[in-house]
Amino acid sequence: MSLYLTRARYSAEAHKGMIANPSERASAAKAMFEAAGIKMHNLWMTGEGDVVTVVEGNAVSGAAVTMVVMASGAFSKAEFVELITPEQHVEAMKLAGKVAAKYRAPGK
Numbered sequence: 001m002s003l004y005l006t007r008a009r010y011s012a013e014a015h016k017g018m019i020a021n022p023s024e025r026a027s028a029a030k031a032m033f034e035a036a037g038i039k040m041h042n043l044w045m046t047g048e049g050d051v052v053t054v055v056e057g058n059a060v061s062g063a064a065v066t067m068v069v070m071a072s073g074a075f076s077k078a079e080f081v082e083l084i085t086p087e088q089h090v091e092a093m094k095l096a097g098k099v100a101a102k103y104r105a106p107g108k
Contacts, residue, residue, distance in 0.1 A: 001056050003041075003083040006065075010049045014074040029053065032068065036061040054083075 010018070018025075026043045029051065033040045038057030045051060055062075062080035069075045084092070 001039075001058060004055050004057060004062055005081045005083055006051075006053045006055060006062075006079060007081075008051050008069055008075045008078040010051070011074055011076045015049060017074075025051070032065060033057070036065050036068075038062070038065065 025045075029043055030040045033053075033055055036057065038055045038061050041054045041056060043051065043053045059080075059082070066078045066080050069078050
């Protein structure tokens, strides 16, 4: 299982609903993630109308959750981004050096 940063932006309609009927949304998010086999570690809200979470799961479950939130109409954008450790980032740098030696950019 990997860690993911999720970010979803509420739609104007969702904001209207929340203003008309204020409610805590973290439990709904946690239940949705759990139904997909994802563990929610943290959830935050931003002043721009975003919900940001750190969750533990896999790409397939993340894609399913993204489909659900976008199909709900409550969100105008959703992201599910895998997080890597600093050590994994160094591995990526080393691999990038090998790959760059084999890659030819268009027109070069």
